[in-house]
Amino acid sequence: MKQDLIGRFREVNQTFPRTREIIDFKNNGGMVFGWFCTYVPEEIIHAAGGLPIRIVGHSTETELEDGTAYFYVNNCSFSRSCLQLGLRHEYDFLDGIVGGSTCDGARRLFDLWRIYIQTPFHCIMTVPRKYTDRAHDLYNSQVKHFKDLLEEFVDLPITDEALLKSIALFNESRELLRSLYDLRRLDSPPISGAEIMEILNASFRMPKELFNQHLQELLHELQQSDGGRPKPLRIMLVGSVLTNPQFVKSIEDLGAIVVCDELCTSTRYWSDLVVLGNGLPPLQALSRRYLNNFPCARMYPSTERFDRIVALAKAFGVHGVISETIRYCVPYAHDLPLLADHLKQEGLPMLTLDVEHGTPGSGQIQTRVQAFFEMLEARTL
């Protein structure tokens, strides 16, 4: 039963970008908008009647001839992979793209997409790198500008009422994912890290209404189930983008369970709720949430990210941390020496892996992970 329920998410992932849900949505006259980065408030697209989906590349390691030709080889394979899918018309159904000035790869991906793929609607927001009141004011003005442009494009007003409904729906999704993650705190989690990744991948590839329904059913099933024998090592994954569940499985197959993560495509995507109240207009509540959300390595100061990683690691009782950085992902690569020091002070060992996007965890990676686990086992015994 559990596998059937997870299979629903897997099916979405296997057929993405041309999923049945997206095609149905388009056939019913809906507009689909692709977003590039977790600093884009999806709720605005939803409140405009659109379907927000995340633009991601191939989930497996693939030759990136087109992506590299347009991007050059020294850009991260995630950006190249995304562009390649776009250039190969896999995202032709999109009515618009929305990005943020979050990193060099993301902003150039937006530029090249706009120029060469020419999706009709396009908007890129300036995303400040600080959390000051001033930064919030600027980001709020950028979010408002995006909303204004979108209203003009869809030729419909985006009302506060619609925004509140969308916020409630997306918050529900976040709450459900939190409940799912809470199960991973157990000594014997009833779901593996690789399975979690299937769910997370689907979370930004399908309508939230359907996703929430599927996840509720899965949660109900998992809450009744027994996790089985505990694995000796509990691992946390940190880093940039990761969408290949096989990579996580290759780690877990070596005798561990991945119990939490801090990735663009996991906790950093869903973790914080939009907090309404105190007379805060919904748009402002949204922009506060997105700028204050679990930070990307681009944000300053980095200690905000590091402290939250440590808090997560402690809450989930991890024995060690594996950092995966996609090659040429400069913000995360720059953070590594500082993060390693930070974790060391907390007694948390870290293994750093430089990978290409979509890697399933090659032999060499497995050898390094195996050695890391042996070291962890020696510490925990």
Next chain:
Amino acid sequence: MTSSLQNTNRIDALVRATRLMYRMSKARPEPRQSELLYYQMLIRYYERLLKARENGDFVAAHTVFFPSEVLYAMDIAPMHLETTSWMTALFLGEYADLLAAGAELGLASEICSPHRGLAGAFSIGALPKPDVVLWSNMVCDNTAKSGELLMKITGCPGHFLDHPFQDSSEEIAYFTDELKEMVAFLEDHSGRKMDWDRLSLVVGNMDKQLEILRSIHELRKAIPSPFHPQGFLELLTVDYLFAGHPEATEYLETLRQELEEAIAQGKGAVAKERYRLMTLFLPPMYLIGFLEKMSQEFGAVSVAEPFFCQWGDGKLDPKRPLESVALKSYMIPEMNMYAPMGDRAITKIRTAAQEFRIDGAIYYADVGCRHTCATIKLFKDILDDMDIPVLTLDCDVVDPTITSQEEIRGKLEGFFELLDDR
């Protein structure tokens, strides 16, 4: 965070190297006056850093495009980090130990080499400890992410200046407020108050310099080109290190006069100009001397660098000095590479190619610079439409292990042959 590698003081070495360059330039039969001024400025810049401790100077290490006008107005000694990296490669030809020290800190090889080298240089004491570290996100992720590690290595306090991506009025106002906050930080740490009258003077000087820079840009349209083949690097350095300084005005005025005289006499920078080139991004610093020689040998001159020498429009207002510093940050030619790659940047390339009568373009594809390399195909397509060939040279701005002199020579010769065939 320290390294086991050995320290040699790079600032001391830079002072000696720039003095030598000055003497060599002066010894030429017809020394270029602007070049002598340039080396004198460099000597003073690095001498000040060398003697900063004994003179009680307050030293601020800062990343590229950081508005040094503010430091000048506060009489704070600036240490331009990336330029110091480049100078080390250009004048001393020594960079491997700094990169090795950076690697020892755990910095991945895909982080750009000037930044890996800088972190390495501080960790082995090859660069003196500053009093503060200042950095911004102008113009890439490397600059944005470099400061915190440098703070940790040097044990210095630091301040990050957040430069918005686009240039709406809200964003310019945001950056002006960021500058105000940075002034307060500097006042706190240096014990020096901002001299607002002096900042107004500096802004006035800068406005004058912008006017000269724009006119120099125009003069370079002349055929034959009056400016020496890699001369734009001098212009860059002058803005990076001496923005708003009176001696920068003197340098620029002298250079402008030299160019005007050369044009009047029909004198070109190379004996026989054959190829007028557009340069996209920075050539390897350790090969500048070699590239100069090749330019002379083949009659190839870089006459247009749209992202280094083509300043944006607008005037600075000394009565609103901080706002003007903020505004200037959006006029910097390189900011066209940072902002959304829109029609403005594309038009700049097209216009420059036409107005400067370009025969070919060279894209120096620095392996560590992602945001520029991601435009290679785009710029090539634009120039292809204009029937202008583009040579892409894989290289690194300071690391000589990426490409060799022989390899670059071979590719350039092939490119010049192609231009001849056309």
